[in-house]
Amino acid sequence: MAAIRPLRGKPERNNVQAPIPVPVSAYVVNCGIYRDGTRVPGRWTHAEAIKEVRSSEHGFVWIGLHEPDAEQIKGIADTFGLHELAVEDAVQAHQRPKLERYDDTLFMVLKTVRFVEHASPNTANEIVETGELMAFLGKDFIVTVRHGNHSGLASLRAELDKEPDRLKIGPAAVLHAIADRIVDSYLDVTERFEDDIETMETTIFAPRTLVSAEQIYLMKREVLELRRAVTPLGNPLRRLAEGYTPLVPEQVRSYFRDVDDHLTTVTERVTAFDEMLNTLIDATLAKITLQQNTDIRKITAWAAIISIPTMVVGVYGMNFDFMPELRWKFGYPLVILLIVLVCTWLYRVLRKNRWL
Helix, strand or coil: CCCCCCCCCCCCCCCCCCCCCCCHHHCEEEEEEEECCEECCCCCCHHHHHHHHHHHCCCEEEEEEECCCHHHHHHHHHHHCCCHHHHHHHHHCCCCCEEEEECCEEEEEEEEEEECCCCCCCCCCCCEEEEEEEEEECCCEEEEEEECCCCCHHHHHHHHHCCHHHHCCCHHHHHHHHHHHHHHHHHHHHHHHHHHHHHHHHHHHCCCCCCCHHHHHHHHHHHHHHHHHHHHHHHHHHHHHCCCCCCCCHHHHHHHHHHHHHHHHHHHHHHHHHHHHHHHHHHHHHHHHHHHHHHHHHHHHHHHHHHHHHHHHHHHCCCCCCCCCCCCCCHHHHHHHHHHHHHHHHHHHHHHCCCC
16 A cells, blocks of 8 residues: 655644643652741742741741752742752752852752662672752752652651751751761661671682672772762861851851761771772682682693593504504503503692692
8 A cells, every 4th residue: 555645735744742841849849938946837839938938037948859850940049049050050960069159059969879789799780879969058948959769858857847946047957967867878878888898808708719800890889989979078068067158057067067077987988998899809819810720720730631641542543563562462451551540640649739
């Protein structure tokens, strides 16, 4: 059947539909107003919430977003006066931990980490999974933008709702709680990572066990990913603890010093992991080299044994008339017996010298 062609003079219709705009509410995980450390009842949009807070000049707004696109975050950015460069970083993600100040707004990037469950470090394809969390801090608001599904902000918000004394300080207390929760997750991940390294170490130094060097290189890659999340965060935390911005009051700065101390512990652990893995790589390569030498010695020993019958058979295959015992009826069995005896003797000698 012939294909139906479009009529001449009439352009073909484009059936591609324009994307349906997604409302901002689809990206807003939670939006709340806090006064005197207590959450104000009711459901609020971002515009209504900040209008309520600024009209009463009391309290602050906490809005949580999950992976918004540039179009959807634009409304929130206009409402709260967020800088366009910070908004671009929050949408695109893939940022290093950092702290930046734009006029009267603070922008902070933190990396979240999660330990990937696995049966054994010898077979794992991934050990650490990372995400990102950005926070916009203002005098009367904090906007958190989450990338990934393992930041634990829902449980953190529930805990803070039960501790009004902490929230009385303002949105800076929320920023501290977020940083503290993320650094605590670093501690948990490093403890479990250390267990994996100890398991790998036990396997490598156990006799007659083989571990692929590629698996250790995979662990080094995961340590590198963990280091990229942990190490750059030290400078932003110290700046917050030293009074980098008036948005963080004095009573919160001491708490950031405590978070920085915990981060130092994590950084030291990650550095130690890298050194331990370098040692394990050296041990693995040495073990592989030793195994290869052993295999070469075995091959050489068997080649020496096989060379005996090869030599005898080669001599008797040269078709000379005057060969020793060539016309004797017991010559063939005698030669075979001699070959077996010499090979057995050589085998025992090589076995005694641990070549076999």
